[in-house]
Amino acid sequence: MIKSKLILIGNGMAGVRVIEEVLKLNRDRFEIVIFGNEPHPNYNRISLSTVLQGGASVHDITLNDLKWYSDNKIRLYTGETVISIDTAMQVVTTDKGNKETYDKLIIATGSNPFMLPLPGADKAGVTAFRNIKDCDEIIEYSKRYKKAAVIGGGLLGLEAARGLLNLGMEVDVIHIHDYLMERQLDRTAGKLMQRELEKQGMNFLLQKNTTEIIGKKHVTGLRFHDGSKIKADLVVMAVGIKPNVEMAKNAGIPVNRGIIVNDYLETGVSNIYAVGECAEHRGIAYGLVAPLYQQGQVLAKRLCGIEDDGYQGSILSTQLKVSGVDVFSTGEINERHGTKVYKVYDDWSGVYKKILIEDEKITGAVLFGDTRDGTRLLRLIKNGAKMEEYLETSQNTASVSNITADMADDEIICGCNGVSKGRIVEAIQTQGLTTVDQVKGCTNASRSCGKCKSLVEDLLACTLGRNYHASEKEAICSCTTFSRDDIVQEIRDKGLTHISEVMNVLGWKTDGCSKCKPAINYYLGMVNPLEYQDEKEARYVNERLHANIQKDGTFSVVPRMYGGVTTSDDLRKIADVADKYQVGTIKVTGGQRIDLLGVKKVDLPKIWAELDMPSGSAYAKGLRTVKTCVGETYCRFGTKDSIGMGIRIEKKFEGINTPHKFKMSVSACPRNCAEGGVKDVGVVGVDGAWEMYVGGNGGTHLRAADLLFKLKTDDQLVEMIGAFLQYYRETANYLERTSAWVDRLGIDHIREVLSEAGKVKELNQRLDEALSIIQDPWKEVIQNKTLVRDLYESVKVPAIIK
Ligand SMILES: Cc1cc2nc3c(=O)[nH]c(=O)nc-3n(C[C@H](O)[C@H](O)[C@H](O)COP(=O)(O)OP(=O)(O)OC[C@H]3O[C@@H](n4cnc5c(N)ncnc54)[C@H](O)[C@@H]3O)c2cc1C
C-alpha cells in the first residue's frame, strides 16, 4: 500500500502527541515528516519550571529521543522553520530552502511569549520563559548576577520566580493586579498564596505598572507608572502568550486569535489541521496540555479514518508547580449573580476551600492549602454533579479510592503529561507494574510536578487489589517521617542550606541523632557543593578528626600513596616520623599503603605537618585508595599501564565525599591481580580496551562486581568512572555501599542511564563542580590553629565509634 505523507509543523507537546496516537492506531498509514525550529527532540515544556527550580536536568525532560524518531521511521528536521505553505500545491517551504509536499498537514506551532513593548525591552538581560534556550539563559545569568525581577504574577511568573530563588537570586515579582494568579484564583486564595511565597523569600510589588526597562546595553532596573524604580540585573517577562499563527494567516487559513478549527481539528482549508496552543476551538485557544492532548487523540482518529464524536472543549484545572504551595482551581472561580458558595476558611492553618454552585450543580472550585479534593471536584464538575454528591462522598472515607475506580478510562490522571486512567491501568495490567516509579517510567504519569502521585497509587491499589503493597517509604531514622528521597527533594526545592534548617522546616521530632545528622550533612553538600559549609560536628569521629580511632583511644595515620606507589624519600620520612612519635606498629594495609598505628590524638597535627604528604582518607566516606598491579612496565602479561591509570584516577577523584567508602583498583590484564571483582570500581585492561566492573565488595556482604562497560580510551574510562561515581553520589542512600546500591537500582538501569552521552557529560560537570573546592583535610587542620586547639587538644572524643 502506498503511504500518504503526513507533515507536522512544530515538534512540540501537542503535535508529537498526535503522531504518537497515530502510530498507536495505524503505524503503516503515513510517511511522517516533522519540522521543529528548536534544536532539540520533543521535550516536556511544562518541566522547564522544574529544571529552573533544580529538580530536573534538561536531559531528564526529553519525551521522545532521536532514537524514537528513527525507530518509528519519522524524518525529523530540527532547527528548521517552515516559512510558508502553498495550500493549492500542498507544499511547505522552510527557511533552509527545503520543499516538501504533503497529503495531510498538521500545524502545531504553539504560542509565542507576549513581550511587553516597553522602552528598553530589547536590552540584554530581558528574557521570556518559554523554551530550553530561555531556561539556559536564565541559569547563566544567575551565575553572574544577583537581582532578578519577574514581570507577571501568574502561574508562569511564580514558577519562574521560585526557580530564580533556587538559583540564588533575589526576586521581585511585579504584578499589575492587586492579588496573584487572578485568572485562576479569587482574592482570598491569591492573598494566601502571596503570604506563603513571601515566606519562601519572594518579594511582591502589586498594582505596579512597568513603564520602562532601565539600563545602557544591559538592563539595570525597572521604572513604574508611579515614578518609583527598582534595581534588576535580569528581567523575566511572563505576562502571557499569543498563538503563533502568522504563517497560517499568510497561507490564507482562517485565523481569529488562533487558527480556527472545528470539532475534528480541521481548519478552513482542506487537508490542513491545527492542534495545540495555536488552534482556536469554539472561541478558545487553550494554554494547558490536558486539552491539547485530548485534541490530539481526536485528530489522530480523524487522520486514521476512525469514527469519533469529536472534541467538545475542556474544563481546565490548574496547579502550581512550587513546592510547599498546594493550590488547585477549576471551572468558575468568581461568584456571579445567583451563584451559591460553599466556603471553608481556616486562616490559622492556611486552608481555604471554595466551591461554586449554579442551578444546584457544581461549576467551579478553588482550593488552597489542602488540594486532595481537586481531582474529585474536577470530575464532579465534568459530570454535572450536584453539591449533595460532593458532600456525601466527603463523609465517606473510602471515597478517594472509589473516585479513581469510578473514573472513565479517558479521564486524565496526570495533567502535566496528559496520561489517562486507561493508559495507566493498561500499563499496570500488561507490563506487570507494581510501583509508582514503574508507572512513571512506563507511562510518564507523575514524571513532572508529581502532584498526581496519590492518584497513581490509588490506581495501582484498585487494579492490583490484594497484590498491591503500598510502598511505604522508609524514614531515614526515627527522628523524622521523611525518606531519603523526600529530604533531598526538599533541600533542592526549598533551597535549604543547614542541618538545623532542614530539621526545622521538615518538622524533625528530635534534635537529630547520629544517623540523620551525618546523612543530612552529606545530602546538603551533595546538592550544593559550592555553597555548603560542611558541619563537622555532624560527622562521625573518624571523619571529624581525619584519622581512624583505635580501640585503645589512639589513632592511625595513613598517608596517601597514589596507586600504591611510593619513593625512598617518602619511606625515609615515614620512618623518621614513626621513630620520633614512637609509633607502635607500622603496617602495610590491604589497599597498598602504610598505616602508622598507635598515634596519640594530640600528635596527629604535628605528624601530618612533618610527613607533608596528603591524607590517604582511610577514615573517609569518600574515595579511599586505587590499588594497582605492576602492569606493562614490569609484568610479562600486562598490556596496559595500570599504575599510570591508577595514579591518574586517584589524583582526579581524591577527597570527594561519597555515601560510603569507595575503593577502586586497576589491573593491566584479565588475571586481575588488583582484585577488581571486589571493588566499587574495578578496572581491567584487555586487548585494546579497559573493562569497567562496578558494585564489587570484599567485606561482610561479599559481592562480585558486574561488568558495566568496555571503554576504548583512557579518557573515556576516566569520564565513565566520573559519571558512575556522581550517579552513585546523587542517588544512593547515605551509608549505602555501591554493592547494595547496584543491587537496588539494577545494573541494567545504571547501564542504560550511563549509555547516554549527555547524561555522562552532565554528571561529570556536577562532579567536577564538587571536586573544584576540595582541599586536603590534613593541610586544612595544620593551617587552622583554632581547629587544632578545639579538636586535637581540648575536646574529648565521644565513645561512639562508627
Ligand atoms: C515554563 C512553562 C511551564 C508550563 N507549565 C504548565 C503546566 O504546569 N501545566 C500545563 O498544562 N501547561 C503548562 N505549560 C504550557 C504547555 O507547555 C503548553 O500548553 C504546551 O507545550 C503547548 O503545546 P504545543 O505543542 O501547542 O506548543 P509547543 O509545545 O510550544 O510546541 C510548538 C513547537 O513548534 C515550534 N514551531 C513554531 N513555529 C514553527 C515553524 N514555523 N516551523 C517549525 N517549528 C515551529 C516551536 O518552536 C515549538 O517547539 C507551561 C509552559 C511553560 C513555557
Ligand code: SF4
Ligand atoms: S593483572 Fe596481569 S598485568 Fe597485572 S600483575 Fe597481574 S598478571 Fe601482571
